[in-house]
Amino acid sequence: MNSKIRSVDVVFDGRLDQVAEYAQAAEAAGVGGMWTTETGHDAIVLSTLALAATETLKVATGIVIGLARSPMTIAHQTVDMQDLSGGRFALGLGSQIKPHITRRYSMPWSKPVAQMRELVQSIRAIWDHWYDGEDLNFVGEHYQLTFNASLFRRHPLHPERAPILLAAVGPAMMRMTADQADGFICHPFMNEQYYRNVIEPVLREGARSRLDDFMTVISPNVVIEDDSEEAEKRMLNLRNRMAAYGSTPAYRGVLEEHGLGDFHTRLNLLSKENKWREMGELMTDDVMALFCIRGDMDAVVGEVLRRYGDLATTIKFPVSQLAVATALRNRLALS
Numbered sequence: 001m002n003s004k005i006r007s008v009d010v011v012f013d014g015r016l017d018q019v020a021e022y023a024q025a026a027e028a029a030g031v032g033g034m035w036t037t038e039t040g041h042d043a044i045v046l047s048t049l050a051l052a053a054t055e056t057l058k059v060a061t062g063i064v065i066g067l068a069r070s071p072m073t074i075a076h077q078t079v080d081m082q083d084l085s086g087g088r089f090a091l092g093l094g095s096q097i098k099p100h101i102t103r104r105y106s107m108p109w110s111k112p113v114a115q116m117r118e119l120v121q122s123i124r125a126i127w128d129h130w131y132d133g134e135d136l137n138f139v140g141e142h143y144q145l146t147f148n149a150s151l152f153r154r155h156p157l158h159p160e161r162a163p164i165l166l167a168a169v170g171p172a173m174m175r176m177t178a179d180q181a182d183g184f185i186c187h188p189f190m191n192e193q194y195y196r197n198v199i200e201p202v203l204r205e206g207a208r209s210r211l212d213d214f215m216t217v218i219s220p221n222v223v224i225e226d227d228s229e230e231a232e233k234r235m236l237n238l239r240n241r242m243a244a245y246g247s248t249p250a251y252r253g254v255l256e257e258h259g260l261g262d263f264h265t266r267l268n269l270l271s272k273e274n275k276w277r278e279m280g281e282l283m284t285d286d287v288m289a290l291f292c293i294r295g296d297m298d299a300v301v302g303e304v305l306r307r308y309g310d311l312a313t314t315i316k317f318p319v320s321q322l323a324v325a326t327a328l329r330n331r332l333a334l335s
Helices: 016-029 043-052 071-085 098-104 112-132 171-180 192-203 229-246 249-256 261-272 276-282 297-308 319-332
Strands: 007-011 033-036 058-061 089-094 164-167 183-185 215-218 222-224 293-295 314-318
Touching: 007 058, 007 319, 016 033, 016 043, 016 319, 033 043, 033 314, 043 058, 043 071, 071 089, 071 112, 089 112, 089 183, 112 164, 112 171, 164 171, 171 183, 171 192, 192 249, 192 297, 222 229, 222 297, 222 319, 229 249, 229 261, 229 276, 249 261, 261 276, 293 297, 297 319, 314 319
Parallel strands: 007 033, 007 314, 033 058, 058 089, 089 164, 164 183, 183 215, 215 314, 222 293
Antiparallel strands: none
16 A cells, blocks of 8 residues: 555643643654644644744644634734744644534634635635735625735745645535645544545545645544553543544534444433443443554554555644654654
8 A cells, every 4th residue: 555644743732831842852753743732722822832842843733713713813823833933834723513612712603614614715815915915805704804904914924825724524514625725634533434435535526635735634543552551541531532522413424434323322312411431431342443543553553554544644643642653654764
């Protein structure tokens, strides 16, 4: 099999005061980049710290919650990251789901696919104004950007625009991603069968996804079995996380691909009763085998390559699994 993987990356999953340390460790190990998330911190703040602490490491958000922000804010922050780093930044955006947008961020929710399409288009329109001097005249259903005062026009220091990648789960969002974005970020609640049968055919329809530089980012769930307490703890955490994902209606289709639609219903009912421990206990080894690769280091690296080597341009692991990322990078002989 010919691998299309061009980068093996890590995802920051630590405390705010650990960003620089982890970024420098990733850079020293030679991995391609580090991704920042918005589960407990602001992804832009994390990215700023990671870029400032390194010289060659690429940094990407995975993800910034787009529907919780203004396109102008995102455009400014992205150019700041590019200027700060000399072009080492990539913008990963996602819509999130309705409860997060309306109840966590207190922002409106209407047509997420259409709004995300306009968000990408409006950010590009702002950049056309800043990089190329074009008039800013974006008027859509969700965003209207027409302010052209020269005092507030940015003049970016770095000439290259950051790529925009989108996280998508449903086919409509995936189709829009393939048509509008520079790359696709796959959700961790996924496996090879679902990617090949559901995701890849949709991605192939897009105008941008047919370009040679379109990025596909996959996050395999792996556990290195070495009889350690850490391995047992990671497996337990994965069971609980996969159970939470499996209970979410937006991810039901992944389970249905394996004839497990009723299993989603059971998980969803337990989640409404806040029975999170019981949900994790339902994730048997047979179910977890669909979503997790387990074994020694050589076996895990080989299986990641077998399953995703011809699908992903970027593979990423938690930074706590830097050793796995390094082993895969070495297997691929990436520079």
